[in-house]
Amino acid sequence: MPLDHQGPLGRLRQGHEELILRLLRTHGPLSRGELGRLSGLSRTTLYDIVAALADGGAVVGTTPVPAERRRGRPVETLTLHPDAGQAIGIDFARRAVHVAAVNVAHEVIGSASQAHAADLGWEDRVDLAERLVAGLAGGTLRLGALSGIGVGVVGPVDDVPPDDTPRAARPALADLPLLLRKRFGVPVLLDNNTRLAALAEATWGAAAGVQDVLYLRLSYGVGGGLVVGGALHRGAHGLSGEFGHITAEPEGRRCSCGKDGCLETVASIGAVLDAHGTAADLPAFLAALPHDPAAAQVLDTVGTRIGTVLAAVCNAIGPDVTVLGGELAAAGPALFRPVERALLEHLMPISRSRADLRAAALGEAGGALGAIALVLHESPLLARYPAPDSLE
Amino acid sequence: MPLDHQGPLGRLRQGHEELILRLLRTHGPLSRGELGRLSGLSRTTLYDIVAALADGGAVVGTTPVPAERRRGRPVETLTLHPDAGQAIGIDFARRAVHVAAVNVAHEVIGSASQAHAADLGWEDRVDLAERLVAGLAGGTLRLGALSGIGVGVVGPVDDVPPDDTPRAARPALADLPLLLRKRFGVPVLLDNNTRLAALAEATWGAAAGVQDVLYLRLSYGVGGGLVVGGALHRGAHGLSGEFGHITAEPEGRRCSCGKDGCLETVASIGAVLDAHGTAADLPAFLAALPHDPAAAQVLDTVGTRIGTVLAAVCNAIGPDVTVLGGELAAAGPALFRPVERALLEHLMPISRSRADLRAAALGEAGGALGAIALVLHESPLLARYPAPDSLE
Numbered sequence: 190m191p192l193d194h195q196g197p198l199g200r201l202r203q204g205h206e207e208l209i210l211r212l213l214r215t216h217g218p219l220s221r222g223e224l225g226r227l228s229g230l231s232r233t234t235l236y237d238i239v240a241a242l243a244d245g246g247a248v249v250g251t252t253p254v255p256a257e258r259r260r261g262r263p264v265e266t267l268t269l270h271p272d273a274g275q276a277i278g279i280d281f282a283r284r285a286v287h288v289a290a291v292n293v294a295h296e297v298i299g300s301a302s303q304a305h306a307a308d309l310g311w312e313d314r315v316d317l318a319e320r321l322v323a324g325l326a327g328g329t330l331r332l333g334a335l336s337g338i339g340v341g342v343v344g345p346v347d348d349v350p351p352d353d354t355p356r357a358a359r360p361a362l363a364d365l366p367l368l369l370r371k372r373f374g375v376p377v378l379l380d381n382n383t384r385l386a387a388l389a390e391a392t393w394g395a396a397a398g399v400q401d402v403l404y405l406r407l408s409y410g411v412g413g414g415l416v417v418g419g420a421l422h423r424g425a426h427g428l429s430g431e432f433g434h435i436t437a438e439p440e441g442r443r444c445s446c447g448k449d450g451c452l453e454t455v456a457s458i459g460a461v462l463d464a465h466g467t468a469a470d471l472p473a474f475l476a477a478l479p480h481d482p483a484a485a486q487v488l489d490t491v492g493t494r495i496g497t498v499l500a501a502v503c504n505a506i507g508p509d510v511t512v513l514g515g516e517l518a519a520a521g522p523a524l525f526r527p528v529e530r531a532l533l534e535h536l537m538p539i540s541r542s543r544a545d546l547r548a549a550a551l552g553e554a555g556g557a558l559g560a561i562a563l564v565l566h567e568s569p570l571l572a573r574y575p576a577p578d579s580l581e
Numbered sequence: 582m583p584l585d586h587q588g589p590l591g592r593l594r595q596g597h598e599e600l601i602l603r604l605l606r607t608h609g610p611l612s613r614g615e616l617g618r619l620s621g622l623s624r625t626t627l628y629d630i631v632a633a634l635a636d637g638g639a640v641v642g643t644t645p646v647p648a649e650r651r652r653g654r655p656v657e658t659l660t661l662h663p664d665a666g667q668a669i670g671i672d673f674a675r676r677a678v679h680v681a682a683v684n685v686a687h688e689v690i691g692s693a694s695q696a697h698a699a700d701l702g703w704e705d706r707v708d709l710a711e712r713l714v715a716g717l718a719g720g721t722l723r724l725g726a727l728s729g730i731g732v733g734v735v736g737p738v739d740d741v742p743p744d745d746t747p748r749a750a751r752p753a754l755a756d757l758p759l760l761l762r763k764r765f766g767v768p769v770l771l772d773n774n775t776r777l778a779a780l781a782e783a784t785w786g787a788a789a790g791v792q793d794v795l796y797l798r799l800s801y802g803v804g805g806g807l808v809v810g811g812a813l814h815r816g817a818h819g820l821s822g823e824f825g826h827i828t829a830e831p832e833g834r835r836c837s838c839g840k841d842g843c844l845e846t847v848a849s850i851g852a853v854l855d856a857h858g859t860a861a862d863l864p865a866f867l868a869a870l871p872h873d874p875a876a877a878q879v880l881d882t883v884g885t886r887i888g889t890v891l892a893a894v895c896n897a898i899g900p901d902v903t904v905l906g907g908e909l910a911a912a913g914p915a916l917f918r919p920v921e922r923a924l925l926e927h928l929m930p931i932s933r934s935r936a937d938l939r940a941a942a943l944g945e946a947g948g949a950l951g952a953i954a955l956v957l958h959e960s961p962l963l964a965r966y967p968a969p970d971s972l973e
Contacts, residue, residue, distance in 0.1 A: 229622055429898050448930060
């Protein structure tokens with residue numbers, strides 16, 4: 190993981206670099222003299238930092254052709270490299286690869302998806318991702334200028350092992366960062382794709398800019414993620430956001446995780462279809478919903494369970510906004526109404542007026558967008574180029 | 582609230598000040614020349630920053646008497662002011678005031694408590710706190726050198742209003758920071774005392790140094806707090822950690838909060854005594870426990886409810902350590918065993934081997950100690966004097 194384990198002096202130096210980059214971003218092109226005055230750094234330190242940033246390609250110097258004659262040689266001005274700060278996100282979902290990319294201004298410049306067989310190998314998935322990325326935004330993305338790749342994967346992501354450590358518990362995943370780094374030549378950050386979707390909703394989606402967000406995804410599995418203080422919350426051993434495995438029915442069915450009565454055994458797409466009994470798949474169920482009281486009744490029961498579990502989590506962590514996503518959220522009010530009713534019933538009364546339940550906004554691109562958000566938040570390289578609106 | 586709302590230039594300057602203070606803390610006394618070399622700041626900036634810090638009393642200059650003859654005038658060295666960095670914590674509990682203090686090295690130098698009637702007014706409680714503080718550590722605490730006061734109070738603490746804003750919803754509390762600031766003349770930080778106890782356990786107690794901690798307090802009320810990434814988690818509107826109001830028995834008793842079946846209706850001291858039926862108070866209940874199967878049975882049922890609720894929260898947020906505190910925790914294994922059994926039963930199987938349930942270590946001083954920890958973490962004044970072990 191490209192996390193920072195430098196000592197105090199390394200950190201001090203990085204702080205100076207970040208300061209210079211921030212000044213260039215906020216003020217635009219500046220001369221060394223102006224940078225010195227604005228930063229308070231000594232001439233020696235400043236020249237040293239600028240030289241390193243120029244060597245690394247983050248900063249470029251331009252000497253303007255003087256529009257009018259002046260004395261002495263023209264003063265070189267420094268600017269951020271226009272390509273620095275591009276990032277891509279790749280979501281390796283169960284049966285599809287989703288990719289998205291942002292430019293230097295951290296605007297999303299494109300996203301793409303392609304379905305594949307569930308048993309496709311990692312080499313082939315990475316090939317697929319590379320082709321999708323190459324086609325993004327009409328090829329305007331320069332792979333050579335990438336600052337980082339964020340990657341979403343299915344299942345819990347514990348501390349990612351070093352690239353060269355084969356991992357018995359999850360050998361395929363352990364090799365993925367290395368595979369991607371070889372292919373793209375930049376740092377790779379990996380996390381659970383559902384948690385990344387939570388971060389995406391809090392960055393660009395239904396809860397954009399909200400500091401504390403609870404995101405629940407209702408799909409073939411049930412999971413979620415927490416954004417705490419604007420950052421993705423991981424928890425010990427990467428096991429936060431497992432709302433699907435909170436016990437919803439103590440005497441309920443055995444869950445794939447091994448315990449009984451998890452929310453996932455009640456609120457997954459499969460569980461909903463089972464409870465309904467006749468719809469062949471989710472589209473058929475959703476199509477029948479407006480004129481099928483049995484379907485509405487199933488969602489009422491399911492929504493009540495969901496709302497009760499959400500209330501427990503909300504009482505514990507007090508999110509500003511709760512976001513419901515995943516394919517099942519397309520059921521709309523037939524699901525949201527019972528969820529909200531049970532949520533309010535089991536919230537502390539003092540919290541009820543502040544409950545804010547929203548539908549997810551980003552759909553299937555959420556994981557890839559969240560992977561980008563992860564890179565923008567966490568990469569020591571990209572953190573140096575904060576988006577303009579993230580500056581204090 | 583003494584939070585920082587400066588613009589970028591103010592922040593830049595504060596960053597430089599923090600850098601100088603950190604260097605003095607880690608390196609000990611330094612000359613201006615050494616500070617310039619270590620900080621990378623220009624001579625002008627450095628002298629300006631040092632002058633401001635000396636004016637504010639944070640830094641003092643000493644000119645050593647040369648032990649041997651040297652040429653030129655002796656070089657002044659700069660050190661942190663020995664009294665800067667003292668802080669006190671005050672916990673205004675329902676029927677007692679607890680105080681604690683730390684010295685410049687952030688070592689706890691003393692704590693004290695005094696019980697009072699539940700209806701004692703705020704002026705009198707503050708008087709009581711002041712007398713307790715004055716007696717701390719044999720009077721070695723210099724009130725004039727205080728950097729900040731952290732204060733714990735009962736009940737939810739929303740955004741604290743400005744000092745001069747009377748607050749209809751909680752008028753007594755709204756005046757408290759002003760009252761304390763007038764009395765002690767330093768910034769006051771206020772939070773819920775149970776949440777502060779969580780921070781204390783994660784700073785000096787059962788989970789010292791642990792990043793993600795869930796703390797549940799079983800007393801006459803049931804509450805708790807979350808430490809996330811080493812910092813106190815507040816949640817939206819200051820309503821995080823309300824584990825006592827998670828529904829534990831859907832058909833259960835009406836809670837003081839207004840909803841039904843809250844954990845507090847099952848696991849508070851009052852609920853335990855009610856369920857037992859004969860013990861007059863908690864000491865009597867605890868004394869009877871070793872030879873009273875009915876008491877053990879009550880705790881088995883209560884512990885099961887507690888563990889089930891804790892598991893839901895753990896699945897959601899994945900803490901490293903779960904701490905049980907409050908007077909009821911003194912029941913020991915008769916309570917902890919059923920809690921742990923239910924916790925493991927309802928945790929995701931993958932998380933079970935990592936569950937770490939501990940008894941709180943700080944007792945009734947926890948709130949006051951947590952109030953100090955809050956000041957050390959959050960005061961813009963004290964944040965400039967990080968404890969040595971908190972430095973990267």
